[in-house]
Amino acid sequence: MPTVIAVHGDITKQKVDAIVNTANNKMRGGGGVDGAIHRAGGRAILLDCIERFPNGLATGDAGWTTAGDLPAQWIIHTVGPNYRAGQRDRSLLTSCYGRALEVADELGARSIAFPLISAGIYGWPLEDAIAAAIGTIVAADTQVEEVRVVAFDAAAYEEVRQQLSRGV
Template structure:
């Protein structure tokens, strides 16, 4: 059974097999976590996105690329629903976490770090984003040993940590 933990820090610095990127559907980089992962991973991440996802990726789906210059070997890209643009089907958000775990299992990853998908610029309400992440990651069977949810800010980390501790 995997250990699920909350971590305050920078997802691009996590010493894990795979990091999850909250990508946009074009799969060409962007802002927030997506931009940070592309910057830290270097041009190899974008080149692999272009090769693997010439037509992008659907909301709720996931796929992988090299980790490039990241400490992680792989980046698992997933496209979260844009709450601010009216995409409010929670099942799509839950699918992001499930599909990311499936992709990590296919790769043989043992450790993975997730951001809070859709909780940034996509505007998903933070408490529900935390609940969707923790509930899904705790209940989905996978071969992973170490599942981390990363929060950059202290205030988000405190809320995330309390939710992980509550189970």
């Protein structure tokens, strides 16, 4: 089981082997975390997305690209369910975390930083988004040793920290 750490900060600044990106199905950049990662990492990420994912990526799946100018070696892209658009199957959300960890294992990554998938513009309720993240990560059979759950917002960070301390 990996060590799970709550972090209040900017995911693009995390010095880990892999950073997880909350991408959209088209895999061509977007807003929120996706936009921040593409802006900070540079054009190499978009070019790699176009090459590796010519038809995009399915909701709940994950794949990797270069990290471009970011301090990580890889970006693991995953497409979370859009709660606001009616995609409320929790197994799609937990699949994002599970698949990202599987990709991390394929790459040999030992440290990874996750944002709170689907908890931003896609509207997944925050407490459940955090519970899905932590529950999936701690139950995963993975070679990843350190997982950072990175919250940009102070309230979200506090909720991650509290859920981790309760062992949720």
